[in-house]
Amino acid sequence: MTTTKPKAKTAHVNMMTDTIIGNLPLDGLQSIMRNLLTTQPGLTPIFEEQTRNYLYETAHKLSRAANSALDTEAFFASLRKRICCMVGCGLCYQALPLLHEVVERVASLNAIEAEEYRGEIAAVDGDIVQALTAIQKTLLVPTGSRDLTDEEARPLQDLRSALLACRESYHTKGQAFLLERGLDATIQLLDPSATSQTTTTVQSTLPPELPPTPITESFTLNDTIQLPRIFTGLWQLSSPAWGSASRSKMMEQFSSYVSRGFTAFDMADHYGDAEIIFGRYRSSSAYSNSMFAATKYCVFHPMAVSEEAVRANVTERCRRLNMEKIDLLQFHWQFVCSPASK
Template identity: 45%
Template sequence: MAITQPGGGVSTAHVNMMTDTIIANLPADGLRVVMRALLVLFPEITHAFECETKKFVEQRALSSIIGKDKKPSLPELNKTQQIARSMLGCGLSFKSLQLFQNLVAQGTVLISRTSDDSQYELFTFLTSVDGDIVQAMTAVQKSLFIDTGTRVMDNGEHALVEALYHSLTSCYDTLKATEHDYPFGRSLISTAGILGLPRPTLLDAHQDLSKQTSLIPLPQQARETFQLNGRTVPRIFSGLWQMSSPAWGAASSSKIVEQFSSHVRQGFTAFDMADHYGDAEVIFGRFSSLYPHRQTIFTATKYCVFHPMTVSREAVQANVTERCRRLQTEKINLLQFHWQFYENPDYLKALRFLTEDDRVETVGLCNFDTKHLLEVVQSGIRVHTNQVQFSLVDSRPVFEMGSACEEHSIKLLTYGTLCGGFLADKWLGKPEPDIYDGSITPSQRKYFEMIRSWGGWNLFQELLTILRAIATKHKVGISNVATRWVLDFPYVGAVIVGARMGISEHTDENLSSFGWSLDQSDRDAIEEILIRSRRAEIFQKVGDCGAEYR
């Protein structure tokens, strides 16, 4: 077996018979758990894992394309989708496009051959493909901004995107004469954007959104707010990370817009997104541009640098221009900056360019640790926020970040506060989950590892039991107590609660986090559990805020 070494060389490895027997017979979900554990324990093998995966999926890609002479079936399309998703995971965004083009074409054929009884299953699948294509377009877009900030595709790349776009429009032309819904509305808009084409009017989406937004009344005032650079904003932001992938479920634009409207009506007027959260900026931008009370909405997005780049005013301005284009706005309320490479101090130059751009009302940070946040402050750059992970299970901000923020009037915007949904009543008394069960989300797989590092499932159940008692006392839910614990820190501006837009609705539940505080006996009871955890060890071994992403 030839294995690519991290340094680029190749060696021949022998797998002994007993180990090979395990690989051949261990159930697929067991293999996934073991692979994940190996990557956590030995992160240095990640590069080799990705290289070997790339070789495998590239070999399988062509064989996954279903020819015109073969009748497609849903199981076959599912297999093709798995390979295409794996290609996205490996960074092969352009190479995945031919598979997605084939999925659209074969899905269109399958619609006409599927009985009414099976239509729901098929359209659920095609809606997930729609979300996959949005994710692919996001990856393509990010790759085009690496280094210079310009958007240039070579002829081959352009041809791949254009072929996918024509496949999407062809599907629409085929279905418009029928009573079938069109399942690819989001990906059609995203693909047109990459090609620099006007937003497609095929779906009359503008008219549909106008109907949904024109009658919305002025939103309620949030029950708890804080001041952010002169703006009054709610202390719970609606997070749109889940729109980055259909792994959390996928919904149509109309359903997503309907949920935006629901959030706004109840006073949740602040939304957090990013340049790599799928089409979150695009759909939210269309919603807010048509919303009759746009001035009441607070839009927070991000400029994330994950790859080495040459920092220039032009490159930074190009990213701001792209954010404004997608959000359909002339000004961005809050632009949060993430920089992956601390060893390169050019992040200070990029931040200075952002603060000098009149289109950015407020500049914040994302996943900066205390040391580098202070370097930003000491350089004379004014930042107002830092977005970091903060929860009962990950309390790293209390060690250094909190005091630095208080001293320099910086507010934390916190995510992961509910640990992907684990800090909720539904998990009280439940056994440790199979993290590759179909009902488990990518967020939960991520935060389950944090729970294990923090103290394990048994101690986590003790924490839930204490939280349930406190929740009963205050007539709220466990998730509200977990949110309140974070909100009660003076340096926390707002908690970002992830929203599965168009999939599930929790605005009424989130409202119950406002209007009360934990008393001393509540905090003491929680502390009795936390003191038995490995919270300090997490800070020492994982590192300060944001270190887990570097």
């Protein structure tokens, strides 16, 4: 006599699964989630949707009154985690009021507190850049990119006002302003043609520079340009998840690389504010002519190729890099099977 093994009841399976979720170490749960999303890409939209649902359902827990009651360390930890989740699941515009709130808290810190939380403030600076990069992606259309609507621009204008007020507060108190990247990126997103209101502070933040050291490992590009075989990649500026630092600290590192002969830098239009920061550094350096900027024009969405769209993107690369022409423009087209690419 043969018997058929009964199927496990759904309720029992769910209970046991929940036991795993409740007892796995955090790093184990994160590793499993990453593996699931990597091996089952169809789960990603579901994961993002469920994240959005959770954030909406728990939004009432993050009232201004509740946030103001938190001590500074808990405040940064709580709001930064939520902001990162919101940006990650597509709620980048909805994250702007929380970023505004964080900027106001940063503005209220005294000199001792600002120094104590310098790392957290640098991470907030990166959060702003990442949120604005996500917003830029929402502006992509088949013909290139569109302008912000009035409704979309309003919270960005509020954020810009908060950042400018924070900068004024810090300068009045004789403190170094620590949200330079966020202010630069916000200004440029709202008004691409505007001259950055923080550029004037770049020169004073640059450390004493040393001339580039000749490097032995090099190659020649286009039979005319000699470059180091190793480029300095700026991908990590795309997200504070890779680490955070102030703009002045990044420029110190740029200067250190250049002085050792690593004068070539690689970036892209979606590497956060990499182009903006490098452009600020290069234009303020005494050795700008020794540097080489390689950036990328990346297409991650279906679009109609036109002279207007291409010219607009290349012009944006030049503007962000503060250059009249780009040393090397690399083209990345994700949709290689698109009829428009043939």
